Amino acid sequence: MFHTVLCDLLGIRHPIIQGAMQGAGGPRLVAAVSEAGGLGVLPTFGGSEKELRDDIELTRTLTTRPFAVNITPIGRAFTESRAAICIEMGVPIVTTGRGDPGSNVVRKLKEAGTIVLPVVPSVHHALRVEAEGADAIIASGMEAGGHVGRVSTMPLVPQVVDAVKVPVVAAGGLGDARGFMAALALGACGIQLGTRFMATVESECADWMKQRLLESDETGTMISSLMTGKPVRAFATRILREYEAALGHADSAEERAELRARYLKELRSAPVEDRTMAAGEVAGMIRDIRTVREIIEGIIEEAAVLAGKLYRMSREEGARTTDSATPGRTGAMKN
Ligand SMILES: Cc1cc2nc3c(=O)[nH]c(=O)nc-3n(C[C@H](O)[C@H](O)[C@H](O)COP(=O)(O)O)c2cc1C
Structure with a gap:
């Protein structure tokens, strides 16, 4: 029903990618996503070379379908060594996290026949990775869990598409069929989900993380640089809010570094309610723990129903739609 260019490019049945999730999604989740017709993605952020090799091998024992490895460019040596492992082990698809993997790495991956999909937070980044040879681009808005940019998904995606x-x-x-349909309407050929896949039977999230997802409302996450030094969207907690507020009053880089060190120290012995983890705003929509297959097939089936509903609306309500509501005629659109 929703066969797009992404399905042909990646050799998958449904145009749904599971975004790499350090600490939440290992081989079991990745294989489950690929088995259900999407694309599972292994994380590498913070992991050793041996762990990556072991994870690739283990995932291959769990699925024969395509899966990818994510390389977060946290330094030249790290990025090049993880790319070399992907090439050596014949990983067919690589996604790159926030930050520039560098034209050298992308070129080596491409020469080895690897399909490369960088995650970008802006049009500027999208143009750069396209020039470097990206096969497709994942445009990620600031609603996402993990490292974020400054633009929301709704305005970012059509601007990157254009x-x-x-x-x-x-x-x-x-996180559901509505988001999937909205993404297609914005010109995307598929979606990448992270947070929704945390709340699955197959995810590696600790019980407290899954419980936090179930309890979260739409304000349950916040953006803070305290965890990694760069803006990350994660579960909002009392101590994270307090330290973030203190950061706002810090006058110097030294004071900010000192606050960050104190936060990380306090976090190590914090009670469960003060622990945090990367998670996106979609947490507020999660009401149950499901299997990966239930999520993927549910999105595709509900999207088909939604497509039918929208089609009927366009026929029945078309006569009532004014010209000014037609995209391109308002003058507000760039093209
Ligand atoms: C717990 C968690 C860990 C993440 N770790 C990574 C990572 O290691 N590398 C990366 O490129 N993106 C990472 N992300 C981002 C996801 O891959 C994905 O792009 C994002 O979650 C999509 O937005 P959503 O959370 O609203 O679905 C992480 C996200 C979460 C929630």
């Missing part, structure tokens, strides 16, 4: 020639995948704040 700027590049390669296919665009939407990420950030998407």
